[in-house]
Amino acid sequence: MRSWKIAPMLCTAWVVVACGGGGNGGGSGLLPISLKQSSAVVDSEVKALDTVAQLPARGADSAPPTASAGRGSLIVSPPALLQRLSADEFSLRLEEHPALKQVLMGFPAITGKSAVACGIDLRELEYRTGDEKGAIINANGVVMIPTGASPMCQGPRPIALYAHGTWFTRDYTFTKLTDPTQPAAAEGMLVAAVFASRGYIVVAPNLAGYGKSNLPYHPYLNGDQQGKDLVDALTAARKALPEIGGKDSGKLLVTGISQGGYVAMAAHRELQATGQSITASAPISAPSAISLLIDHNFQGLTSNGATPFIPLLTTSWQTQFGSLYADPGEIYEARYASGIEALMPSNQPTLNDVITSGKLPAYEFFPESDKPSVPNPWFKQSGDANLIKGTYIRAVLEDIRSNSCPGNTLAPLSDLPELAETYVDYRLSGAKEVVDRIQTATGVDLTTLGSIAAIMRWIENPPWLVGVALSAGFGTDLPAIKRTMVQYAPLIESAVLHMNAGKKFKLPSEEVNGSAANPGASTPLQCQPRNAMRKAALANDLRDWTPQRPVLMCGGGLDATVSFRSTLATAAYFRANGMPDDKLKVIDLEATPAPGDSFAFAHTGFRLASAINWNILNPVTAREKSQKTLDGYHYLLVSPPCLLAARSFFESHADTN
Incomplete structure (x- = not known):
């Protein structure tokens, strides 16, 4: 959660995905993919993406004109060239983030698409946007222009407008894309690989309060300001494109991860409200239902990262409304209240520096006297170093009881799968994946065999090994299959140990699948809270x-x-208000995709990455493995497959604009 540094294990996971979906191709699929292969362009994809680029556009130039020094205007024109990388040079840069390279080079083995087709011109975009009141402020970010001889990299190109995730230090900038010491580098390289190297023009601003912004705070989850900020970056970039070799096809994908997913959705709302053209949006892991998340955090389903998130929120919303408090000491314990309004994003190098200096606790949100009825098994929610005052927590909980919002209900904590330790182990370890694969390959449900001994006797049966190996794409070489299955042995044992937990609990997406039909789904915010934060x-x-x-x-x-639950609640609201299924796709990577699901590749890769990550981690106790896996779950495991799914989704809808 707290770092975009991607562990080498992820590389292994996505390569396994590639070999597992090989269809009728020969070989094991485990051979490394060469730099020459990564640069080759497959004709079929060139034609597909070129079709996206050449489709007739409506509204490409429909953004309203701005004054020369107004919103969406350029501060520096043309944007300065920061770096020019050929396709081969960019591939070599990905070597500095080997997991990223393997993530993106594993998928071509399934889809037949090349991984890196285009070089990239990286330019600094300096533009003007507005603060929470609309006053003009400076901002910067980058524009990535695809280059190269391939038809995929030339002519009118689609635009990917990208918003970055939450970061806790002010020096978070995409302008230092290839600097391995820059915390934004891994996120930026991932975006460049998924989009710019595949022929998309990428517009990726540093949100207000980061980079060269002259705003002294970050308007965190201020939907109006952040949506307009992203649109202003797009407006400025489109003005600059003729001067920097970019041709806009008028096809636009708006996407982002975490906070960036929220900003992407807010920008989609702004584009729609102002009559500007958009092809599709893809908000990933977005806190779009932020009032639900606030209620749930105080009720005990507390975010991993709540202690830095809340100061970002209170500073933003106090600046926006002026009514959250008369003094921050009304919310925060005295040891943190002084200076907390200017704490985030920090000028210190890392969040850990902020914590070790005593300005924030690492995890403790609640005092012991007001801790949740069911403790979070993964991190310490409560303690003597708590961030939030007990009196404030009790006031918020009383307001939730007295003025509940119909779209924010939460089941008892004891019923939540996210807090069920054995259930989480069962899924993260890959145990459920093994149970599912064996049942698909052989028709045998391990959970009915009754004992570890019975299962271990059964798995020694060569036909079972061959069946599972074939289903995973490993071929029929029995000695090789047996070697491969060694890695599955601990997963099978784990499946037996946790099968009851798997039977008891359901994923959030399984719990609320029909929530669009629930009373209040179309009016989830029909409530009148008294608490200012709510x-x-x-x-x-x-x-x-x-x-x-x-x-x-x-x-x-x-x-x-x-x-x-934020994603599910938002999707339920959209559906309840008439958004058709063919325009709204919801992917829970934990869920088993339906037969023929075109996004099955994302599910498969995610689940294998999770399992491999869990099983190689030290220390070796299940609880610590799950905790460490969950620490990296949000960015490291979810983001790569979701971004690839976003690209696929956009290309499937590009001819509908």
């Missing part, structure tokens, strides 16, 4: 509009950083 959350909740253009919402059902 009022501000209600005002910034994005369940107040219905998209007219296609939306993909992607995430993971066990996300401990931004609960997937």
